[in-house]
Amino acid sequence: xxxxxxxxxxxxxxxxxxxxxxxxxxxxxxxxxxxxxxxxxxxxxxxxxxxxxxxxxxxxxxxxxxxxxxxxxxxxxxxxxxxxxxxxxxxxxxxxxxxxxxxxxxxxxxxxxxxxxxxxxxxxxxxxxxxxxxxxxxxxxxxxxxxxxxxxxxxxxxxxxxxxxxxxxxxxxxxxxxxxxxxxxxxxxxxxxxxxxxxxxxxxxxxxxxxxxxxxxxxxxxxxxxxxxxxxxxxxxxxxxxxxxxxxxxxxxxxxxxxxxxxxxxxxxxxxxxxxxxxxxxxx
Ligand code: NI
Numbered sequence: 001x002x003x004x005x006x007x008x009x010x011x012x013x014x015x016x017x018x019x020x021x022x023x024x025x026x027x028x029x030x031x032x033x034x035x036x037x038x039x040x041x042x043x044x045x046x047x048x049x050x051x052x053x054x055x056x057x058x059x060x061x062x063x064x065x066x067x068x069x070x071x072x073x074x075x076x077x078x079x080x081x082x083x084x085x086x087x088x089x090x091x092x093x094x095x096x097x098x099x100x101x102x103x104x105x106x107x108x109x110x111x112x113x114x115x116x117x118x119x120x121x122x123x124x125x126x127x128x129x130x131x132x133x134x135x136x137x138x139x140x141x142x143x144x145x146x147x148x149x150x151x152x153x154x155x156x157x158x159x160x161x162x163x164x165x166x167x168x169x170x171x172x173x174x175x176x177x178x179x180x181x182x183x184x185x186x187x188x189x190x191x192x193x194x195x196x197x198x199x200x201x202x203x204x205x206x207x208x209x210x211x212x213x214x215x216x217x218x219x220x221x222x223x224x225x226x227x228x229x230x231x232x233x234x235x236x237x238x239x240x241x242x243x244x245x246x247x248x249x250x251x252x253x254x255x256x257x258x259x260x261x262x263x264x265x266x267x268x269x270x271x272x273x274x275x276x277x278x279x280x281x282x283x284x
Contacts, residue, residue, distance in 0.1 A: 023081075027057025028254070028269055029276040030247040032118075032154065032181050032201055032229035035061050035082070036071035039233040039244055047246060048079055056247045057273070060085055060280070062118050062154055062181075065092035066100055069107070076112045083280070085115040085154050087142050090122040090135040101141065108149050114280040116146040117154025118181060121167075124159040132160075136167055143168075146176050152279050153178035154201075161185045165192065177279055179227055182235070187217040194225050199279055201229040204237030204245060207256045219260045227279070228253055228272040 062085040063069030072084040119142040157164040174196040181201035232245035237252040254268040
């Protein structure tokens with residue numbers, strides 16, 4: 001049950017409900033997927049039914065626009081191992097208004113909703129400063145929703161390093177747990193987020209030959225702060241780069257992380273599973 005804590009206190013991290021869910025030991029915890037995407041329409045059921053026997057134990061399906069949040073709730077109902085994150089992506093904030101915000105608030109209390117996300121700032125696709133300012137407004141509001149509901153956040157930040165960090169420091173985001181998904185900035189910035197208590201989401205990009213900065217980040221941050229993610233259907237790792245991605249490709253990501261850190265793939269899978277269970281509190 002939600003403990004009655006004052007918004008803004010660090011106690012919020014400890015106030016999560018204790019519903020029990022499962023990602024068995026030795027299995028992969030996929031922390032960021034979009035199985036509601038139309039690219040999975042032709043074989044979604046077959047693909048998702050094959051996850052368990054291929055070593056994937058739990059998946060967080062992450063909402064991006066309002067429609068995908070609603071489809072995430074359906075997937076959560078249909079598959080025991082699928083959990084949900086509800087939130088509106090910075091590139092989809094035209095979907096947001098007070099009514100949708102209230103819908104997020106009332107839906108995010110469902111036991112299988114593990115996080116608010118994905119939320120954040122994207123200045124790569126959005127150059128208009130007025131729209132960027134609206135992105136900041138709704139990023140803040142959704143961070144406050146996570147604080148209020150005692151949920152972690154899944155943050156998307158692209159070409160907006162400075163504003164993301166400034167905004168998060170300004171609202172004391174260190175009091176809210178979360179992950180910086182598809183991390184694309186410097187190792188120094190990753191360390192800054194780790195200091196704030198955040199996790200770093202690592203996916204297919206780490207396997208690309210030209211991703212030197214990310215490889216360095218993975219080698220330098222604590223293993224206890226890394227999460228495995230695909231962002232599927234996007235960002236397939238080598239050797240499947242360019243093809244539709246799925247959680248079945250995560251062993252390639254685990255293998256690359258293992259080689260960068262001089263440990264085994266199994267150790268990476270187990271550590272990232274434990275990290276995800278720690279972060280997404282409600283799932284254990
Ligand atoms: Ni995503």
